[in-house]
Amino acid sequence: MDDRPAPAEVAGPEAAFWRVTRLLETYGRLLDEDQLEAWTDLFAEESRYEIVSRENRALGLPLSLMLCDNRDMILDRVYALRKANIFNIHTDCHVIGPARVTASGAGLAASAAYSLFQTNPGGESRLFSVGRYHFDLVERAGELAIASALVVVDTAAVLTLLATPI
Amino acid sequence: MDDRPAPAEVAGPEAAFWRVTRLLETYGRLLDEDQLEAWTDLFAEESRYEIVSRENRALGLPLSLMLCDNRDMILDRVYALRKANIFNIHTDCHVIGPARVTASGAGLAASAAYSLFQTNPGGESRLFSVGRYHFDLVERAGELAIASALVVVDTAAVLTLLATPI
Amino acid sequence: MDDRPAPAEVAGPEAAFWRVTRLLETYGRLLDEDQLEAWTDLFAEESRYEIVSRENRALGLPLSLMLCDNRDMILDRVYALRKANIFNIHTDCHVIGPARVTASGAGLAASAAYSLFQTNPGGESRLFSVGRYHFDLVERAGELAIASALVVVDTAAVLTLLATPI
Numbered sequence: 380m381d382d383r384p385a386p387a388e389v390a391g392p393e394a395a396f397w398r399v400t401r402l403l404e405t406y407g408r409l410l411d412e413d414q415l416e417a418w419t420d421l422f423a424e425e426s427r428y429e430i431v432s433r434e435n436r437a438l439g440l441p442l443s444l445m446l447c448d449n450r451d452m453i454l455d456r457v458y459a460l461r462k463a464n465i466f467n468i469h470t471d472c473h474v475i476g477p478a479r480v481t482a483s484g485a486g487l488a489a490s491a492a493y494s495l496f497q498t499n500p501g502g503e504s505r506l507f508s509v510g511r512y513h514f515d516l517v518e519r520a521g522e523l524a525i526a527s528a529l530v531v532v533d534t535a536a537v538l539t540l541l542a543t544p545i
Numbered sequence: 546m547d548d549r550p551a552p553a554e555v556a557g558p559e560a561a562f563w564r565v566t567r568l569l570e571t572y573g574r575l576l577d578e579d580q581l582e583a584w585t586d587l588f589a590e591e592s593r594y595e596i597v598s599r600e601n602r603a604l605g606l607p608l609s610l611m612l613c614d615n616r617d618m619i620l621d622r623v624y625a626l627r628k629a630n631i632f633n634i635h636t637d638c639h640v641i642g643p644a645r646v647t648a649s650g651a652g653l654a655a656s657a658a659y660s661l662f663q664t665n666p667g668g669e670s671r672l673f674s675v676g677r678y679h680f681d682l683v684e685r686a687g688e689l690a691i692a693s694a695l696v697v698v699d700t701a702a703v704l705t706l707l708a709t710p711i
Numbered sequence: 712m713d714d715r716p717a718p719a720e721v722a723g724p725e726a727a728f729w730r731v732t733r734l735l736e737t738y739g740r741l742l743d744e745d746q747l748e749a750w751t752d753l754f755a756e757e758s759r760y761e762i763v764s765r766e767n768r769a770l771g772l773p774l775s776l777m778l779c780d781n782r783d784m785i786l787d788r789v790y791a792l793r794k795a796n797i798f799n800i801h802t803d804c805h806v807i808g809p810a811r812v813t814a815s816g817a818g819l820a821a822s823a824a825y826s827l828f829q830t831n832p833g834g835e836s837r838l839f840s841v842g843r844y845h846f847d848l849v850e851r852a853g854e855l856a857i858a859s860a861l862v863v864v865d866t867a868a869v870l871t872l873l874a875t876p877i
Contacts, residue, residue: 392563393559393560393563393725394725396563396566396567397724397725397728400728400809401728401809401811403809404808404809404810404811404823405811407808407809407824408811408822408824408843411824411843433636433664470765470865472824472826472841472842472843472865473808473824474640474660474806474807474808474824474825474826474841475640475808475809475824476570476573476639476640476641476642476808477566477567477569477570477573477641477644478570478809479567479570479571479574490574491570492573492574492577492638492639492640492641493640494638494640494660494662494806494826496826496838496841496865498765498841498865498866501868502866502867502868503866503868504838504840504841504865504866504868505838506662506670506671506672506838508670509638509640509662509664509670510638511574511577511638533636533638533662533664533670534664534668534669534670535668536667536668536669536670558729559725559726559729562729562732562733599802599830640806640826641806642736642739642805642806642807642808643732643733643735643736643739643807643810644736645733645736645737645740656740657736658739658740658743658804658805658806658807659806660804660806660826660828672828672836672837672838674836675804675806675828675830675836676804677740677743677804699802699804699828699830699836700830700834700835700836701834702833702834702835702836
């Protein structure tokens with residue numbers, strides 16, 4: 380099976396939907412499999428990752444729950460999590476809903492609702508976070524890469540300083 | 546990116562799947578964003594919206610949890626929610642599973658499992674409802690519109706009179 | 712609408728994605744509708760069904776939570792559940808995330824995260840299990856059939872001996 384998508388400039392909306400869905404699947408799976416370094420590879424050289432609460436966003440407040448405004452900060456974040464992994468012993472399961480895909484400049488914009496469940500070492504699975512991804516995507520070597528990932532969480536109540544990416 | 550789908554009569558099952566998925570995504574997103582008026586625009590002029598419990602449906606009981614058997618009733622429902630919004634201060638997050646699409650007369654029938662999470666002002670996100678959508682869809686100006694939305698909820702226990710649409 | 716997919720050998724990755732998504736949808740829906748016998752028809756003549764915990768899989772432990780290493784065992788399992796159905800009075804709702812599809816020999820390999828919610832007769836819906844499906848798929852009469860279904864559950868804590876398939 381040829382895994383390489385057709386060039387974006389000849390692809391219609393169905394192809395764009397499939398490419399974005401594949402990226403979302405990869406994004407969630409790499410986090411679930413604790414492949415954080417591979418997860419950072421989904422980001423473009425010039426990129427940012429931000430988590431904001433729905434309430435702050437609606438009020439226009441600039442406060443982020445997590446903000447990495449360049450790729451080095453994203454890598455640092457993962458490095459810090461590896462060093463601190465004794466505190467980070469849950470496992471994640473992302474279940475992501477259907478993608479919305481629109482054109483955005485030379486690239487694509489995508490959004491999707493997500494549910495994130497965490498399981499602790501005691502064997503309890505529980506809802507950890509729900510919200511919506513908002514991605515700006517660019518072309519990189521025939522694949523989509525994330526230029527901007529904005530995660531809008533429906534509540535900030537359960538998030539901790541050492542939380543893994545959502 | 547051309548956002549207009551190919552005409553349904555020349556489209557194969559993959560195109561139908563994509564169109565239905567796009568409608569489901571829009572349906573859930575508009576509710577999550579509290580864009581209730583735009584949500585009503587997804588319904589055809591002749592349309593109905595009904596919520597029934599799985600148990601009642603299995604028993605063949607006619608009792609609905611919510612029934613709007615024409616479009617004006619759907620609009621009225623949204624109007625009532627706007628007037629009563631002081632009681633309706635949660636936020637929704639719909640995570641919808643893959644669509645099943647079949648032919649139905651001149652249109653399409655679609656179903657999909659959904660999970661609906663609600664977050665209250667205290668910052669608690671919780672599971673609110675799971676179940677399945679059953680839509681009858683018709684063509685309207687090159688897009689799919691909902692002629693009938695039947696929401697089968699797995700339990701009616703948590704629903705209240707002033708509940709927002711599911 | 713022609714429901715029969717194009718032959719796999721001429722189909723690209725988008726068609727494979729659509730076919731796998733359709734199979735996942737059918738898989739979850741048949742379980743949710745308690746159509747267990749039809750669910751077994753999704754399996755190829757030579758097939759297996761296994762549930763393992765994420766922890767055991769990571770540790771390389773061979774212990775399964777459920778193992779049917781041929782199709783007769785899958786049928787037996789469903790027969791046993793029908794005989795014991797007085798103990799099995801919940802309803803299921805599977806919400807499955809986007810599919811990952813890769814080539815695997817002459818067939819396809821697929822995986823997807825799932826969330827499974829159960830509702831009991833008292834009307835309480837709750838999270839029952841999250842994890843990931845890993846399927847090996849083969850062609851059978853123009854459709855995909857399951858040669859191997861490995862369900863990796865994020866926790867084994869809530870599973871019981873008489874659990875329905877996940």
